[in-house]
Amino acid sequence: MHLYIHIPFCKQACHYCDFHFSTNMGQKSALVDALCTEIRMQHLYLPTPNLETIYFGGGTPSLLTEAELAQIFETIHTYFTVSPSAEITLEANPDDLSAEKLRMLRQYVNRLSIGIQTFDEATLHWMNRAHTATEAENCVRLAREAGFENLSVDLIYGIPNRDQSRWQLDLQKIRALDVPHLSAYALTIEPDTAFGRWQQKGKLPPADEAIAAEQFEELTQALTQAGYAHYEISNFARSGQDQTVQYARHNTAYWQRKPYLGIGPSAHSYNGHSRQYNIANNVRYIADIRQGKLPAEVEELTIADQVNDYLLTGLRTQWGCSLTELNGLLRTDFENQQASDLAAMYASGWLIREGDRLRLTNAGKLFADRVAATLFVE
Structure with missing residues (x-):
């Protein structure tokens, strides 16, 4: 079985992101309490209590403190049995990954998914990312020094008005870092984002599908030649030190229709015959949980x-x-x-x-x- 926990907080809003999050940290402690209460309320949702994967997504889960992580894991272990070989992933931003923070995280999780997006300083600034190009490179080295071997990096391609050489730089950096897993996504401009509003005002051209397709093919060729398996449209994996291919086991469970429980505002759950959608509002989520009410809608699947x-x-x-x-x-x-x-x-x-x-x-x-x-x- 598989558990997803949504951490809906970010330092700042990236111009392309339409995921549910807040930059107001004032409710973080209350929301962590609510997450733990929802775990208790929903722990019987899955067919068995045995967890093979746990995934902290967001938002920016690397904003969690050690005390908050400890609280969440204490609750998980109260209501579930976590396999000794479980994949436990936490999404992180490079600017959060100091050597000290990584040593703390290593006590709780065994896989990091790092949102680098690009190694180009100008593009990072244009996207309103919180990290620098230097932090993007250094965080992988620091993670390895902290004992993380199971690492994934995110990249974005198909960016409008971007010189092709910058994409080539990203590919060179990825090959040099030699991480075992990469997720790469074509930029999608959603209406309710800064980019979407810029586009509506004529300040940003639509994404060029031909350029995105060309960059996707370059990405596929470069990583395949470097020994990566292109095992899902946006995901590439190669063998780790134990010679097993380091697929993202949690995400693979989604693609293979395995049951999973989603905890937190905007989280989804699936049990084989229905889907459950939590409300995407932090204040209402906390209020409903405090009242003992599950803040979710259920869709029975035909x-x-x-x-x-x-x-x-x-x-x-x-x-x-x-x-x-x-x-x-x-x-x-x-x-x-x-x-x-x-x-x-x-x-x-x-x-x-x-x-x-x-x-x-x-x-x-x-x-x-x-x-x-x-x-x-x-």
Whole structure:
């Protein structure tokens, strides 16, 4: 089973981010108390209490103090059994990762996901990131010195009005750092962000899809040549010291339809037949929890919902979608029902069948959502 904890605080608002967070730290202590109460309220949501992964996302979880982390983990261990081999991930920003902070974090977590985004100083400033290019490089070295071997780094590509040489610099830096895992995302400009408002006022051009596709292909080629497995559209992993590929086990559970519990404002949960969505408001979340009320809406999933969710997530991975699993969900033969759409996707060169599996081709990775949507059932 899998546990996600949302920490909805940031030092400042990045211009591209539309995740739920607040820059007001005044309620951080009260919110941590509420998180712990929600764990108690929801601990029976999962089929078993045995946790294989724990993931602290945000927001900026690296803003948590040692006392706050200790409080959360004490609560987790009260209501769950954490596997000795559990992957415990914490998202962190480079400016939080001093040697002292890393030594403290190492007592609680065994994997860091570091939001570097770019190594270019001008672009970091333009994005309103809190860290510098120097901190972006140094934090990986400091993390290793603190004992973190399981490291992931985030990058953003497809940035408008950006010289191509800056993307090449990012790729060079990533190869030089030799981290075992990379997540890379094309910049998406959402309406309710600073970039979205700039774009509405004509101050920022739309993202260039052709440039984003070119940079994605450069990224894929560079990391594949460096020995990384491109195991999900946005994720790359290579073998660690024990020679096992260091996939993000927590995120892989999402893509493989495994049950997970989400704790905190805006967190989602999934148990196989329904999804649960927590309110994305810190004040109301804390108030509801204090009143003993779960601040969540529940969506019961139809058979079509379950099939389509699996297509949307499974096709993004190197494992693709199992026809046996699709048939089991649909309770009929998926290939027969979707024969014409499958034929069109095979002919496009974006999709192939290998044994029991439907997989995207390298060309198809650029059109993953379109392929999945074409195959959706009603």
